[in-house]
Amino acid sequence: MSDPQSHRQLVVGNWKMHGSHAVNEALLEALKSAGPLPCNAAVCAPFPYLAQTAERLARSAISWGAQDCSAHEQGAYTGEVSAAMLADFGCRYAIVGHSERRALHAESDQLVADKAQAALARGVTPIVCVGETLAERDAGQTDAVVKRQLSAVIHTLAHCASEMMVAYEPVWAIGTGLTATPEQAQAVHALLRAQLHAATEHAASMKLLYGGSVKPDNAASLFAQPDIDGGLIGGASLKAIDFLAICRAAQR
Ligand code: 13P
Secondary structure, eight states: OOOOOTTTTTTEEOOOOOOHHHHHHHHHHHHTTTTOSSSSSEEEEOGGGGGHHHHTTSSSSSEEESSSSOOOSSSTTOOOOHHHHHHTOOOOOEESOOHHHHHHHHOOOOHHHHHHHHHHOOOOOOEEEEOOHHHHHHHTTTTHHHHHHHHHHHHHHHHGGGGGGEEEEOOGGSOOOSOOOHHHHHHHHHHHHHHHHHOTTTTTGGEEEEEOOOTTHHHHHHTTTTTOOOOEEEEEGGSSSHEEEEHTTTOO
């Protein structure tokens, strides 16, 4: 990778379906004027606001991305946005397979993998989300579920697998205020890292992000875990002061 700061932790805000032109102006301005951060940072805005986000963050240290992308190149897919369209104006990241899309839009492991492949083909880095529900955790299926979700992507991306990022987001920790303990998160991250090691020699340098109720007061202990390389932040990314505090909790 040519980015000299690619070794740093990465903190990504996922705004989900929040914001307005005016609200975003204030948030982006606050992020842009924050000064140097100890990590790489990015925000993933809703599609209609990507142009605004790109424009406001131009010449800042903060990157931006989308929250989804189509698995298809182009064609009769009303409402979808292709990776080529995102790449057309410099999009760096696309979240794919967020649990809200898996659950609310019935996205299968294979569709998520196809989206990741479509993004990579256009030079957009996919942030592939995996994670178990509470019922799956209680049934002792956490490892099997995340392995199955990641394996579909590894299989589809083949030799390009090292170019994706992975976000472990336990579904029971998203928007609930329940966070995985640093030890619980680390255990799953270690498992994912081992799975990546079996697929690519670059696994050690791949970014594995944790998401699920990351807040200013728990970010440092999560980011201190050896296999946690940053975070994917929902609710707390909507408040500049909280998002920046989480960024400042980055460790390396
Ligand atoms: P919260 O930080 O609001 O729990 O959301 C996490 C998430 O889903 C990020 O993608």
